[in-house]
Amino acid sequence: MLRERHRSFTGSTTLLKELNRSLVLDALRQQGSLSRAQLASLTGLTAATISNIVEELIAEGYVRSEGQGASQGGRKPTLLSLVPGARHVIAVDVAVDRVTVAITDLLARTLAMEVLPSPAGKAPLAVVDEVAAAVENLAHRRSCPPILGVGVAFPGPTDVETGTALTAPNLPGWDHVPLRDLLAERVKLPVYVENDANAAALGEKSYGAARGVRHLIFLLLDLGIGGGFLFGGEIYRGFQGAAGEVGHMIIDINGRRCGCGSTGCLETVASGIALVRRRAERLGREEPEKLSLLLDAARLGDAQAVADLNEAARYIGVAVASLANTFNPEMIILGGRLAVEYPPFFDLAAETARPRLLPLIQHHTQIAMTGLGRNACLVGAASLVLQTIFQPLRLAGNAP
Amino acid sequence: MERYVIGIDLGGSKMAAALADGQGRVLAEERRPTPVEAGAEGVLSALAELVEDLLRAQNLTERDLSAVGLGIPGMIDRERGLCLFSPNLFWRNVDVAGFWRERFSCRLVVDNDVRLGAVAEAEWGAGRGARDLIFVALGTGIGSGLILGGEVYRGSRGLAGEIGHITVSRDGPVCNCGNHGCLEVYAAGPAIARRAQEAMASEPESLLWRLAGGDKEKVTAELVSLAADQGDELAQRIWEETGEYLGIGLASVATLLNPERIVVGGGVAQAGEKLFRPLVRTLKARAMTAPGLTYPVLPAALGSAAGVRGAVAAALKL
Numbered sequence: 001m002l003r004e005r006h007r008s009f010t011g012s013t014t015l016l017k018e019l020n021r022s023l024v025l026d027a028l029r030q031q032g033s034l035s036r037a038q039l040a041s042l043t044g045l046t047a048a049t050i051s052n053i054v055e056e057l058i059a060e061g062y063v064r065s066e067g068q069g070a071s072q073g074g075r076k077p078t079l080l081s082l083v084p085g086a087r088h089v090i091a092v093d094v095a096v097d098r099v100t101v102a103i104t105d106l107l108a109r110t111l112a113m114e115v116l117p118s119p120a121g122k123a124p125l126a127v128v129d130e131v132a133a134a135v136e137n138l139a140h141r142r143s144c145p146p147i148l149g150v151g152v153a154f155p156g157p158t159d160v161e162t163g164t165a166l167t168a169p170n171l172p173g174w175d176h177v178p179l180r181d182l183l184a185e186r187v188k189l190p191v192y193v194e195n196d197a198n199a200a201a202l203g204e205k206s207y208g209a210a211r212g213v214r215h216l217i218f219l220l221l222d223l224g225i226g227g228g229f230l231f232g233g234e235i236y237r238g239f240q241g242a243a244g245e246v247g248h249m250i251i252d253i254n255g256r257r258c259g260c261g262s263t264g265c266l267e268t269v270a271s272g273i274a275l276v277r278r279r280a281e282r283l284g285r286e287e288p289e290k291l292s293l294l295l296d297a298a299r300l301g302d303a304q305a306v307a308d309l310n311e312a313a314r315y316i317g318v319a320v321a322s323l324a325n326t327f328n329p330e331m332i333i334l335g336g337r338l339a340v341e342y343p344p345f346f347d348l349a350a351e352t353a354r355p356r357l358l359p360l361i362q363h364h365t366q367i368a369m370t371g372l373g374r375n376a377c378l379v380g381a382a383s384l385v386l387q388t389i390f391q392p393l394r395l396a397g398n399a400p
Numbered sequence: 401m402e403r404y405v406i407g408i409d410l411g412g413s414k415m416a417a418a419l420a421d422g423q424g425r426v427l428a429e430e431r432r433p434t435p436v437e438a439g440a441e442g443v444l445s446a447l448a449e450l451v452e453d454l455l456r457a458q459n460l461t462e463r464d465l466s467a468v469g470l471g472i473p474g475m476i477d478r479e480r481g482l483c484l485f486s487p488n489l490f491w492r493n494v495d496v497a498g499f500w501r502e503r504f505s506c507r508l509v510v511d512n513d514v515r516l517g518a519v520a521e522a523e524w525g526a527g528r529g530a531r532d533l534i535f536v537a538l539g540t541g542i543g544s545g546l547i548l549g550g551e552v553y554r555g556s557r558g559l560a561g562e563i564g565h566i567t568v569s570r571d572g573p574v575c576n577c578g579n580h581g582c583l584e585v586y587a588a589g590p591a592i593a594r595r596a597q598e599a600m601a602s603e604p605e606s607l608l609w610r611l612a613g614g615d616k617e618k619v620t621a622e623l624v625s626l627a628a629d630q631g632d633e634l635a636q637r638i639w640e641e642t643g644e645y646l647g648i649g650l651a652s653v654a655t656l657l658n659p660e661r662i663v664v665g666g667g668v669a670q671a672g673e674k675l676f677r678p679l680v681r682t683l684k685a686r687a688m689t690a691p692g693l694t695y696p697v698l699p700a701a702l703g704s705a706a707g708v709r710g711a712v713a714a715a716l717k718l
Binding site: 167242 | 475531549554555558561566577578655658693
């Protein structure tokens with residue numbers, strides 16, 4: 001549990017050791033293979049410390065020696081590398097129309113996954129039970145190494161300290177659900193809960209298009225529209241944990257009514273939900289079709305579907321420009337099915353945004369496609385667990 | 401030995417400086433016109449003179465100073481002490497720190513004036529105690545200082561906070577920046593004057609005609625405020641709409657940042673209740689609602705002194 005980790009940090013020598021271990025693991029994760037000397041110079045740790053840590057990590061199976069590197073004069077150094085399968089991680093992506101549960105290795109690569117039906121209309125407890133069953137299945141299907149924990153990406157604001165889902169604009173019934181505790185009780189593993197777009201931003205930083213980027217905005221363009229703000233390398237959550245609600249920026253002074261109570265929100269014109277609803281209205285259907293069908297139609301050249309998606313992309317472009325002008329991030333990443341599964345979407349959004357950027361902002365803002373395809377939230381969920389061994393500083397900082 | 405700091409707020413028309421002690425208590429102040437027409441060199445020389453005069457009047461020398469803070473209306477490279485661009489001063493890539501080093505040996509910190517205003521309101525004004533704070537400056541333009549987690553948030557190049565160019569309506573009127581529908585086109589001082597002028601054409605009875613001596617072009621935001629206070633319906637309507645536009649723009653910012661408090665200052669905010677009432681009402685109606693979410697809006701407490709006080713705070717933090 002999170003709480004136990006905190007307790008283990010209370011002794012400062014334990015904390016220091018834990019941090020040094022993570023420095024070594026993270027260097028190996030990022031660089032592939034390294035010699036002990038390279039590890040020492042990269043981490044700033046002494047040769048003796050490196051030696052101790054490496055010995056420990058080899059004993060625990062995290063690290064293995066892997067042949068010999070080029071000699072710098074003298075004996076050829078032994079190269080060390082991370083063993084990606086040494087531990088596994090469970091990633092859960094709760095989306096409005098499906099729940100994905102996956103098992104990944106230490107590099108956040110998916111090894112197996114189960115897709116569960118839509119959580120909409122179900123009681124949160126029922127959904128938690130289904131997720132727990134899927135976790136059991138995945139964990140026991142293979143002769144599995146130890147599982148470090150479960151990361152959950154949730155489509156709404158969350159309280160990460162308590163692991164509570166605060167609310168979900170597009171998933172009624174999920175107000176103040178203690179998701180972490182409910183799931184941890186069932187799976188007997190540490191559970192970490194985070195807003196889906198925030199998780200995706202973390203995933204992009206460690207495994208995707210934003211490696212080394214300190215100021216990042218991730219836009220999750222799917223049924224709903226989410227935003228993850230990474231400011232100075234850390235998720236920015238705001239006073240009550242509700243920051244980043246990009247879908248509820250106002251883009252039209254006199255717009256349509258939005259589910260959030262406002263009018264003219266970006267979600268009313270550029271979200272997957274708005275698009276499928278409008279299409280159903282136009283075709284005189286009661287029930288909106290699935291987003292995947294709309295995306296298929298657009299790819300096959302259905303003129304109306306193309307026009308609707310293109311208009312949505314242009315609205316997203318306007319929002320991207322507002323975000324860049326206001327927050328001056330290094331990079332804005334577009335992810336989610338609208339961006340990933342309808343190829344013209346990204347280009348249209350970027351083309352709309354570019355000329356709207358203020359002159360000095362223009363040269364310094366990258367608008368990028370997700371580096372994680374349709375798995376951005378899933379990889380993000382995995383990274384919630386993985387960061388506890390690769391970058392535990394954040395946890396240590398939260399310790400009481 | 402007691403060490404002092406000086407804070408300077410360099411504006412397009414006036415420059416103000418304050419000498420403060422190590423606790424930030426202001427001991428002496430001085431205000432002079434900015435000789436913009438003399439160019440960057442001329443303005444910076446005038447600034448140096450202002451500093452020297454301020455010291456001399458207190459029987460102090462540069463050696464008694466620990467640092468100087470300088471706020472400039474424009475885009476600043478804080479690390480290098482450069483003013484990248486200031487439309488009000490007509491500056492582009494001015495090496496402020498370089499000029500300073502030729503004249504003085506004490507340290508100088510250069511920052512954007514609104515960011516410094518935010519620091520001052522957070523330290524001594526309406527933002528005291530808030531960790532996540534948006535300070536909005538309404539004037540010729542609309543800028544902001546974002547204090548996130550107790551620190552000024554600057555973004556990757558120090559340019560974060562330009563909320564005047566957030567789009568509130570994609571197909572709205574054209575802004576100076578070339579975009580359509582920026583918040584600034586609706587609610588900055590010149591926009592308020594422009595909207596009043598447009599409305600005057602069909603309302604010959606408006607008090608604004610008399611206050612402007614029959615010349616529409618003489619109408620300013622200040623005059624629209626005066627007319628509204630004297631009961632002019634057109635002017636009151638303009639403020640009502642201005643508050644609504646700002647409420648919409650700030651609803652977006654509030655929804656994005658979930659701040660603890662929003663502090664609104666700058667010359668245009670002097671309009672007071674007639675601006676704040678519609679602003680707060682609209683913000684409440686248009687920001688995302690969720691159980692427990694609140695966005696308190698307060699008028700700035702330091703008025704026109706915020707810039708100087710922020711510069712003092714920045715110098716103290718050096």
